[in-house]
Amino acid sequence: MRLAVIAGDGIGPEVVAEGLKVLREVAPDVEPTHYDLGAMRWQRTGELLPDPVVEELRGHDAILLGAIGDPSVPPGILERGLLLRLRFELDHHVNLRPARLFDGVASPLADPGTIDMLCVREGTEGPYVGNGGVLRRDTPQEVATEVSLNTAFGVERVVRYAFERAVARPRRHLTLIHKTNVLTHAGGLWSRTVEEISAEFPEVTVAYQHVDAASMFFITDPGRYDVIVTDNLFGDIITDIAAAVTGGIGLAASGNLDASGTNPGMFEPVHGSAPDIAGQGVADPTATVLSIGLLLEHLGRTEQARKVNAAVAFDLSTRAPQGPVRTSEVGDRLAALASG
Amino acid sequence: MRLAVIAGDGIGPEVVAEGLKVLREVAPDVEPTHYDLGAMRWQRTGELLPDPVVEELRGHDAILLGAIGDPSVPPGILERGLLLRLRFELDHHVNLRPARLFDGVASPLADPGTIDMLCVREGTEGPYVGNGGVLRRDTPQEVATEVSLNTAFGVERVVRYAFERAVARPRRHLTLIHKTNVLTHAGGLWSRTVEEISAEFPEVTVAYQHVDAASMFFITDPGRYDVIVTDNLFGDIITDIAAAVTGGIGLAASGNLDASGTNPGMFEPVHGSAPDIAGQGVADPTATVLSIGLLLEHLGRTEQARKVNAAVAFDLSTRAPQGPVRTSEVGDRLAALASG
Ligand SMILES: CC(C)[C@H](C(=O)O)[C@@H](O)C(=O)O
Ligand SMILES: CC(C)[C@H](C(=O)O)[C@@H](O)C(=O)O
Numbered sequence: 001m002r003l004a005v006i007a008g009d010g011i012g013p014e015v016v017a018e019g020l021k022v023l024r025e026v027a028p029d030v031e032p033t034h035y036d037l038g039a040m041r042w043q044r045t046g047e048l049l050p051d052p053v054v055e056e057l058r059g060h061d062a063i064l065l066g067a068i069g070d071p072s073v074p075p076g077i078l079e080r081g082l083l084l085r086l087r088f089e090l091d092h093h094v095n096l097r098p099a100r101l102f103d104g105v106a107s108p109l110a111d112p113g114t115i116d117m118l119c120v121r122e123g124t125e126g127p128y129v130g131n132g133g134v135l136r137r138d139t140p141q142e143v144a145t146e147v148s149l150n151t152a153f154g155v156e157r158v159v160r161y162a163f164e165r166a167v168a169r170p171r172r173h174l175t176l177i178h179k180t181n182v183l184t185h186a187g188g189l190w191s192r193t194v195e196e197i198s199a200e201f202p203e204v205t206v207a208y209q210h211v212d213a214a215s216m217f218f219i220t221d222p223g224r225y226d227v228i229v230t231d232n233l234f235g236d237i238i239t240d241i242a243a244a245v246t247g248g249i250g251l252a253a254s255g256n257l258d259a260s261g262t263n264p265g266m267f268e269p270v271h272g273s274a275p276d277i278a279g280q281g282v283a284d285p286t287a288t289v290l291s292i293g294l295l296l297e298h299l300g301r302t303e304q305a306r307k308v309n310a311a312v313a314f315d316l317s318t319r320a321p322q323g324p325v326r327t328s329e330v331g332d333r334l335a336a337l338a339s340g
Numbered sequence: 341m342r343l344a345v346i347a348g349d350g351i352g353p354e355v356v357a358e359g360l361k362v363l364r365e366v367a368p369d370v371e372p373t374h375y376d377l378g379a380m381r382w383q384r385t386g387e388l389l390p391d392p393v394v395e396e397l398r399g400h401d402a403i404l405l406g407a408i409g410d411p412s413v414p415p416g417i418l419e420r421g422l423l424l425r426l427r428f429e430l431d432h433h434v435n436l437r438p439a440r441l442f443d444g445v446a447s448p449l450a451d452p453g454t455i456d457m458l459c460v461r462e463g464t465e466g467p468y469v470g471n472g473g474v475l476r477r478d479t480p481q482e483v484a485t486e487v488s489l490n491t492a493f494g495v496e497r498v499v500r501y502a503f504e505r506a507v508a509r510p511r512r513h514l515t516l517i518h519k520t521n522v523l524t525h526a527g528g529l530w531s532r533t534v535e536e537i538s539a540e541f542p543e544v545t546v547a548y549q550h551v552d553a554a555s556m557f558f559i560t561d562p563g564r565y566d567v568i569v570t571d572n573l574f575g576d577i578i579t580d581i582a583a584a585v586t587g588g589i590g591l592a593a594s595g596n597l598d599a600s601g602t603n604p605g606m607f608e609p610v611h612g613s614a615p616d617i618a619g620q621g622v623a624d625p626t627a628t629v630l631s632i633g634l635l636l637e638h639l640g641r642t643e644q645a646r647k648v649n650a651a652v653a654f655d656l657s658t659r660a661p662q663g664p665v666r667t668s669e670v671g672d673r674l675a676a677l678a679s680g
């Protein structure tokens with residue numbers, strides 16, 4: 001397995017080191033190549049994501065990313081020049097974000113119940129395309145626009161992926177989240193696409209919710225969801241709500257996939273570079289390890305993925321609640337559990 | 341006080357009746373005029389909001405709305421033809437949504453702490469303008485767009501209103517919520533506007549958060565917020581999260597204001613018409629009564645508003661937790677408390 005590793009900034013290298021420890025245990029054939037990208041490289045060289053690096057990344061089976069970001073870099077530069085650019089260059093139209101409340105994990109909800117949902121967020125369209133502009137900047141007549149672009153091609157492929165995931169899960173339920181009563185043009189395309197593709201998946205029951213209502217139900221009744229499919233911006237918001245109610249982004253894993261298989265997927269913890277705790281060995285690598293679970297699953301290495309996920313589930317169920325975390329100890333434990 | 345009343349559909353008339361009961365108690369000069377608008381009128385006559393009605397509404401001091409909506413009406417018709425049209429016609433650029441966790445109210449959060457925030461959502465711009473379209477509908481080449489329009493004029497006035505509210509509150513704190521790292525055009529306008537106007541309000545401390553991060557903090561640490569200002573669509577989502585953590589939309593009040601005072605404000609509970617419980621006398625009128633508190637406050641009737649809000653606070657603190665609600669009993673209690 002040729003694995004490109006972008007450890008990145010802050011706690012990125014720390015959590016990635018533990019992730020690789022666990023990965024090596026279950027997939028001894030992993031061959032990591034490290035890429036130096038992120039805030040430090042940009043500070044040193046002004047480079048964000050050189051074109052030859054993009055080409056090299058394409059030659060791998062998968063990409064593991066730690067975290068990108070540093071307070072010294074003006075906001076937006078790394079997000080757009082590196083993170084979003086990777087999503088667009090590698091056609092990562094599926095942004096996969098499971099949210100499961102593991103046994104032993106404290107939820108901020110008083111009565112969370114069982115939470116086990118899989119959010120399928122579109123990754124290359126919607127309001128993220130960077131289309132829009134500013135007219136008469138810095139005058140009282142300024143106008144700023146943002147255009148959400150949605151195509152049948154783009155919506156169809158992510159909706160199809162979501163149905164494929166839903167049909168393979170026990171509950172076989174899919175919820176479309178949008179705001180069709182206000183965003184009628186894009187909402188219509190999304191609704192019609194879900195309706196059309198649902199005909200190919202008669203076993204899957206389908207529901208629709210407006211994003212505002214869903215944001216409430218994620219808090220009052222998260223157990224009702226199984227698979228969710230939604231646009232890029234709504235997905236950005238609701239997956240963070242889902243992460244919050246299942247114990248926080250410290251445990252949230254994600255995968256950025258080209259479902260056609262043409263480009264390698266990129267797997268990363270949802271949390272950021274956390275510069276405040278970087279270098280102290282106290283970052284929790286669990287989200288990175290869960291992202292490796294997604295990586296293995298996407299590569300069809302089902303049994304290896306199962307081992308990694310089972311290790312995390314067992315470890316979380318036996319961890320001292322809210323106790324302090326030592327990054328390398330968690331990694332050691334998870335590696336031992338996964339190999340066992 | 342010339343009050344236009346749009347009781348609307350489902351539980352709308354029931355909660356409005358109790359709201360008026362309370363209002364009459366504190367403001368005996370109220371002169372209500374009832375307008376028959378909503379699903380039933382549309383079914384009967386095909387009319388949503390006739391132009392002469394809009395003109396008549398303008399002649400009032402305020403508008404009280406119950407709820408609009410019925411399953412028999414295709415989604416979007418009433419929202420766009422009535423609710424959103426009213427916002428645009430009456431230039432309701434401030435959508436005011438307080439979220440306070442009252443004593444005695446159960447939050448879905450295990451440890452909610454003190455929550456007392458005031459969300460100031462923009463109401464006439466952003467992705468709500470209805471700008472966009474569909475090309476090659478129902479073909480594999482379909483493209484659907486939604487354009488978010490943001491103007492210096494529109495952003496400035498809502499941001500200024502938010503600062504004015506923030507400076508009058510004990511904590512004097514204002515948080516801008518946007519997604520400036522992705523929506524750079526609109527985000528830039530919002531950020532620069534907040535920065536500029538903050539110079540006029542040196543007593544107000546200002547914070548910024550991306551909408552995804554804020555959606556998490558609304559769940560894990562809602563007590564950190566005082567006044568919030570945000571765009572139309574982000575405001576739609578985050579105010580529902582705020583409502584969820586403070587006991588649900590059953591208690592959420594809102595005001596749609598033209599801060600210039602040219603047009604009357606419209607005040608309404610955030611909940612919908614709840615056709616499943618309509619006609620049974622079990623809808624909770626509390627959100628309507630709190631909306632009347634906002635109405636009185638907006639008209640400068642501070643003492644009357646205080647009485648209404650105090651009545652609600654006292655009633656909630658002494659209500660049987662999660663007990664059944666009788667609409668008219670709650671109204672009677674609140675009316676008695678408010679008059680006392
Ligand atoms: C960093 C940012 C551009 C990104 C996004 O908005 O998609 C992040 O919030 C995420 O969810 O991965
Ligand atoms: C009914 C709908 C158009 C409306 C909105 O999206 O603004 C509602 O959700 C609200 O928040 O008042």
